[in-house]
Amino acid sequence: MAAWVGWLLLGGVLVLAELFTGTFYLLMVAVGMGAGAIAASFGISLEWQFVVAAIISVAGTVVVRRSRFGKRGRVNAARDRNVNLDIGQPIDIDVWQAKSINDDVANGEIFTARVKYRGALWDVELAPGEPAHAGQFIIQELRGSHLIVSSHSNK
Numbered sequence: 001m002a003a004w005v006g007w008l009l010l011g012g013v014l015v016l017a018e019l020f021t022g023t024f025y026l027l028m029v030a031v032g033m034g035a036g037a038i039a040a041s042f043g044i045s046l047e048w049q050f051v052v053a054a055i056i057s058v059a060g061t062v063v064v065r066r067s068r069f070g071k072r073g074r075v076n077a078a079r080d081r082n083v084n085l086d087i088g089q090p091i092d093i094d095v096w097q098a099k100s101i102n103d104d105v106a107n108g109e110i111f112t113a114r115v116k117y118r119g120a121l122w123d124v125e126l127a128p129g130e131p132a133h134a135g136q137f138i139i140q141e142l143r144g145s146h147l148i149v150s151s152h153s154n155k
Contacts (some may be wrong), residue, residue, distance in 0.1 A: 094115075
């Protein structure tokens with residue numbers, strides 16, 4: 001078996017593996033194997049075939065890593081509706097209580113409330129910058145046992 005056939009078979013196996021992973025990294029290594037096959041077809045020595053395959057594989061991997069395909073969107077689990085189904089649910093709040101968090105900072109107040117939600121009492125905190133008024137709010141985040149809410153009109 002010629003060396004270039006071996007390179008192509010190895011690249012084909014990597015393409016098949018790529019289909020099961022859903023990323024593009026194995027595809028870039030398969031492209032590197034294709035470059036090794038091309039180098040083998042020109043009669044370049046085995047060591048240089050490996051060098052060509054490695055350079056093309058690493059370069060392709062770097063390109064994929066820097067592209068939008070290589071970046072995963074990081075989502076805070078406390079704000080992810082897929083993790084916690086309470087996110088986005090409406091909640092009614094009648095009265096807010098102001099708490100000063102820092103005396104040095106002007107307007108350094110947080111607004112809290114205690115409301116019944118899903119049959120239990122929850123501590124609720126108003127998201128920064130939101131107006132404290134009675135009415136309906138939307139749960140934006142869960143921090144431990146605290147619900148962070150924002151105004152219903154913003155969503």
